[in-house]
Amino acid sequence: MPLISAKSATIGAAGVSLLLAAYCLDQGRQYWDAPSPGISLEVTGTTADDSYSSSDAVQLLAQVVSEESASPSETKAEPAPAEVDESALRYFARQGDTRRLEIEIARLKALYPDWTPPADPLATPTQTDDSLEEFWQLYSEGKLGEVRQKIAERQAADQDWRPPGDLLDRLALAEARERLINSSELDQYGTVISVATDNPQLLTCSEVDVLWRVAEAFVHTDREQRGYDAYKYILTNCDDTNERVATMQNASQLLSAPLIADLLRLERKDDQGVGEFAAIRNDLARDAVARGSKDAEVAVPREELKRVEETAEAEKLPSDARLLGWYYLQRKDHTVAEKWFRMALDEEPSADAAEGLALALIEREAYADAEDLMHRWRGDSDNTRIVYLAAAANLLGVEPRPLLSSEVLDRIVAEVAASKHVEGARQLGWYSRAFEQHATAKAWFITALGWDPQDEPSAYGLALTHHLFGELAELAQIKKAWEGRSERIQLVGIAPTEPAPATSMRTDQVAVAPMPTARPETTRPVRAPAAKPAASAPRRGCTNHVHPESLQPSAALNRGWCLLDVNRPIEAAKAFEVALRSGSGQVQRDAAYGQSLAYLRAGLVNDAAVAATRAPQSQARASELQTSILAERALGAFERGRYVEALVALDQRAQIAPERVDLMVIRGYAYMKLNRLGDARRVFEAAAGTGNRNAIRGLADVRNMINP
Secondary structure (H helix, E strand, O other): OOOOOOOOEEOOOOOOHHHHHHHHHHOOOOOOOOOOOOOOOEEOOOOOOOOOOOHHHHHHHHHHHHHHHOOOOOOOOOOOOOOOOOHHHHHHHHHOOHHHHHHHHHHHHHHOOOOOOOOOHHHOOOOOOHHHHHHHHHHHOOOHHHHHHHHHHHHHHOOOOOOOHHHHHHHHHHHHHHHHHHHHHOOOHHHHHHHHHHOHHHOOHHHHHHHHHHHHHHHHOOOHHHHHHHHHHHHHHOOOHHHHHHHHHHHHHHOOHHHHHHHHOOOOEOOOOOEOOHHHHHHHHHHHHHHHHHOOOOOOOHHHHHHHHHHHHHHOOHHHHHHHHHHHHHOOOHHHHHHHHHHHHHHOOOHHHHHHHHHHHHHOOOHHHHHHHHHOOOOOOHHHHHHHHHHHHHHHOOOOOOOOOHHHHHHHHHHHHHHOOHHHHHHHHHHHHHOOOHHHHHHHHHHHHHHOOOOHHHHHHHHHHHHHHOOHHHHHHHHHHOOOOOHHHHHEOOEOOOOOOOOOOOHHHOOOOOOOOOOOOOOOOOOOOOOOOOOOOOOOOOOOOOOHHHOOHHHHHHHHHHHHHOOOHHHHHHHHHHHOOOOOHHHHHHHHHHHHHHHHHHOOHHHHHHHHOOOOOOHHHHHHHHHHHHHHHHHHHHHOOOHHHHHHHHHHHHOOOOOOHHHHHHHHHHHHHOOOHHHHHHHHHHHHOOOOHHHHHHHHHHHHHHOO
């Protein structure tokens, strides 16, 4: 529908013969050029009588319309000399309506070039017809039905009376306008075009609303070029700035980008050089950036991006800043995204800006800042709660473990319990275990498994705790439950699983996560991604059982990601296997990448390595998978006591990525187990400098071995 229905315009007296010519061309008729505009009068008001066209335009359009129904053999009779109907002119003169009087004089001169208006129209003597005066009054008020009724009543009372032709013409035109508008409102686009074709007098600059509706009708009947012609006619011939801007707004909602760009070239500038379409250009640029903020593959022209950035800087609009934040976050430019989200929050605090900023902070591993920021907004929506829990879980998992205050721990525990957040519970278990609060760790691992029995990392943590407590029956039960699904759980108690702590940190030095407490069963669970969160909420809709073989490859790919998000890696790997059969190279690459991640999550390192080679990957993905696979191989070899293999894997990984502190600790213990005490001390000293407690313990152990 038209955006603006303006009734204040400049008469472009040529009409819009261009528009109807194009329409006739669609029907196999001849195309003609539009005549240049004729008279131009400023018109205001809302009544139905304020649109006229020049004599040339009216005659030309009338000829074309008549030719549509005439056969080629028909000859056209010469028109009889027309008698000038001055009744409307006299009525407006008597009413003192000088504006309509001037319009009527201009109209009559256009229709009858030889006609000479009275020297003083206001003083034109006339016989007053009270009944006719009433007709004109009703007409000027837009009461068309009442006019028709009064005419019929008078004709019934006086069979010799004939209504003025001018009144009937105006009435018919007003009724046509009304019919066209009603048809447009009902989306009857064919009728809109038909009425416009039959009433070319409506297609002028003083009837911009009609022109908009005709343009829309063309677009919705698959004749976009004809709709473009209508918009171009307005921007070429009509002068009212507000209507020109509204025309461009209307066109930008309906036409394709190339045609919109072509219409923008018709922009006019004021004395200061400011274009009338500046705001529209800004909105179009915002639309482009918005599309780019949802899809990293969408290419946004640099000039469009620059326009939004400059507008955001100049006008300090928080909506523009948020839009740019999401755009750069989608492209993983987290530093720039953070800048725009902070600007948005400074101008207008909102959950959307806070969520975006928190995701940027999470990607930069500023987990404490993200958790602190999102605590305020955690209850605003499911998304904000997800992001808060993701920040909290990542904060708990930082190495070396941060010494969190009781206030922070208490609020994390409250949200994890209220949301039944599996990863949060698991990380609270590992956090407690890091500070040797093993009873608390055990309770959190059990809690996590109660919310998701398929959470292998929690089962692994619980297995380690059972082994630590000497709970052999419970350990055997877990091993049986995970037989064939987790190799590392089967090895608990058989091979070294992690460097054994040599000393204990005093528990009064840190705040320890409290034991989980029961919560009402009605609390709705909300999950965060099982690993570092991406810039969007995890996929949903895979809680039901669906055999992956029954899915198309693209659907299997989506299900694989969903299963991976809810930490069901074995099922995810099977779904990715189906997706690998796709004929699309991109789907194959994504499926191979996802399957490799799934096997890594399940601890099946060799399978992950095979999956990674099943489709070519980008350099970034290949490097990510290779470093992860080598790290897991090193850990697996160390747990089996194969210390030389562990060192080989660590050396290979160090060639492509910096060595993490936890892997430096593994390297140190591997050297120590191989009696390479000098190498072990060097590595432990470097790692201990970061504050890592296991490295500090390892350094003490190796020094004791060197100097008993």
